[in-house]
Amino acid sequence: MLNQVLTISKFTIIESMRNRLLWLSFLMMVIGFVVVEFVGELAITEHLATQVSVLAVFLRLSAVLLIALFVVSSSLRELQDKTLEMILAMSVRRSSYYLGKLAGYILLAVIVGAAYGLLLMVYAPLQQVLIWIVSLVLELVLVVALALVMLFTFKQTPAALTGVFIVYLASRVMASFYLMSQHPIIAYDSISQKFIDGFVAAMTWVLPDLNRYTQTEWLVYGTGEWQQLWPILMQTMIYLGLLSSVALFDFYRKNF
Amino acid sequence: MLTALFNKDRPLGDVPKSVVGLLLVTLVLQLFWHSHQGAEVARAEDLPAPMSVDTYKVMSLNESIATSKLMNLWLQAFDNQPGVSLSFHRLDYGRITQWLETIMQLDNRGHYPMLVAARVYGSVTDKKRQRIMLDYIFRKFNEAPNQHWRWLAHAAVVARHNLNDMELALKYAQALREKATASNVPYWAKDMEFILLEDMGEIEAAKVLVGALIESGEVSDPYEMNFLVEKIKELEDKSTK
Numbered sequence: 239m240l241n242q243v244l245t246i247s248k249f250t251i252i253e254s255m256r257n258r259l260l261w262l263s264f265l266m267m268v269i270g271f272v273v274v275e276f277v278g279e280l281a282i283t284e285h286l287a288t289q290v291s292v293l294a295v296f297l298r299l300s301a302v303l304l305i306a307l308f309v310v311s312s313s314l315r316e317l318q319d320k321t322l323e324m325i326l327a328m329s330v331r332r333s334s335y336y337l338g339k340l341a342g343y344i345l346l347a348v349i350v351g352a353a354y355g356l357l358l359m360v361y362a363p364l365q366q367v368l369i370w371i372v373s374l375v376l377e378l379v380l381v382v383a384l385a386l387v388m389l390f391t392f393k394q395t396p397a398a399l400t401g402v403f404i405v406y407l408a409s410r411v412m413a414s415f416y417l418m419s420q421h422p423i424i425a426y427d428s429i430s431q432k433f434i435d436g437f438v439a440a441m442t443w444v445l446p447d448l449n450r451y452t453q454t455e456w457l458v459y460g461t462g463e464w465q466q467l468w469p470i471l472m473q474t475m476i477y478l479g480l481l482s483s484v485a486l487f488d489f490y491r492k493n494f
Numbered sequence: 495m496l497t498a499l500f501n502k503d504r505p506l507g508d509v510p511k512s513v514v515g516l517l518l519v520t521l522v523l524q525l526f527w528h529s530h531q532g533a534e535v536a537r538a539e540d541l542p543a544p545m546s547v548d549t550y551k552v553m554s555l556n557e558s559i560a561t562s563k564l565m566n567l568w569l570q571a572f573d574n575q576p577g578v579s580l581s582f583h584r585l586d587y588g589r590i591t592q593w594l595e596t597i598m599q600l601d602n603r604g605h606y607p608m609l610v611a612a613r614v615y616g617s618v619t620d621k622k623r624q625r626i627m628l629d630y631i632f633r634k635f636n637e638a639p640n641q642h643w644r645w646l647a648h649a650a651v652v653a654r655h656n657l658n659d660m661e662l663a664l665k666y667a668q669a670l671r672e673k674a675t676a677s678n679v680p681y682w683a684k685d686m687e688f689i690l691l692e693d694m695g696e697i698e699a700a701k702v703l704v705g706a707l708i709e710s711g712e713v714s715d716p717y718e719m720n721f722l723v724e725k726i727k728e729l730e731d732k733s734t735k
Contacts, residue, residue: 292564
């Protein structure tokens with residue numbers, strides 16, 4: 239089984255090279271560099287803090303966008319080209335295929351995260367950048383798993399990508415929504431308000447709190463500590479397990 | 495690599511002439527359409543009121559720090575809108591303090607809003623507007639004296655020399671002495687009253703302030719250092735004219 243997983247992940251990486259994913263990542267780095275140099279020229283003070291914060295946000299979002307786009311588009315192409323059917327016609331378990339894909343994409347996430355971190359090292363302290371990179375990679379691991387779930391569920395690029403971005407955005411802002419619902423400016427006691435508050439609270443239970451991941455504050459104010467990565471790592475492992483079981487559940491039920 | 499990219503495609507001659515013709519026609523149509531559109535006219539826009547801090551947090555996916563830094567640049571450039579240059583006198587200073595407050599709440603460790611309050615918006619010749627900025631600085635100082643002491647020191651000099659309001663200047667100096675008690679606050683700031691009472695000229699007082707700030711290591715950003723040096727040069731030029 240391990241050999242099958244390794245082979246599939248190897249071909250996933252080869253495909254990413256052919257799709258020029260790394261070139262695209264490099265292009266995003268160049269754009270990020272040009273933008274922050276321009277932004278830095280505008281700032282009267284805190285110019286390094288301004289550059290670092292803008293660059294970190296730009297790189298984080300572009301990494302999420304690139305990885306999600308790549309995972310969804312390349313896997314769906316395999317589905318539509320009947321390559322998946324051909325693979326499954328051989329003695330390959332569905333779980334091996336899934337794990338191989340997952341491993342290959344995670345390795346790509348590591349490469350993209352590390353490359354982006356290299357650019358940040360120009361502007362921020364090394365240790366803080368390393369903490370930021372580890373956190374970004376863990377965030378991308380969840381994006382990869384989420385993208386696999388969505389593509390198996392929807393089997394259409396627009397629907398799968400919309401699903402990924404809705405869950406991702408909700409995971410980033412749900413903690414803020416929860417705080418806002420707990421301390422409203424004008425408190426209403428209606429049933430609909432209670433339902434919405436309850437829904438928001440429930441969402442905070444089932445979504446990962448991506449708000450704690452890859453914080454810009456670490457780079458700007460040097461507040462990142464290695465210990466902060468433990469809860470992030472634990473959350474990633476748990477949620478990766480959850481997403482993988484959802485994906486496998488759906489994958490095993492699918493007829494090709 | 496590039497050759498491989500281009501060689502993958504079929505030759506240009508394989509494209510039907512109708513497609514090439516359509517491409518050229520639509521391109522010409524677009525240029526024609528654009529040339530018949532009315533020219534864009536630059537209009538000065540009033541500074542809108544900021545939304546709540548929570549709204550900005552949610553809209554930026556909780557990237558509060560980056561949002562506050564970008565807002566700094568946006569607000570700083572508001573006097574220079576596309577095609578229009580507004581004088582600071584036309585800006586609503588009440589609104590500006592609301593924006594500065596929002597930016598501070600998004601990143602309360604940054605000092606950018608205080609710098610622009612003191613040295614950009616606070617350096618206009620309109621005394622009423624200057625007072626709005628000085629009041630804002632004093633309010634922020636009272637919230638965190640050991641964080642904002644240097645801006646109040648600057649405000650004291652502005653009150654003394656630009657507003658000629660010795661009473662206000664001494665009120666600020668007294669607040670510095672009483673509230674800015676942390677070890678990082680240098681003695682000259684705590685003894686601000688002497689600088690004011692010694693009856694120095696505006697440029698001398700500004701030089702003492704900036705020189706002392708640089709010496710105390712509070713200003714480490716080279717861009718801010720250049721900005722401060724330029725400000726002193728401006729004052730010197732004004733006094734020689």
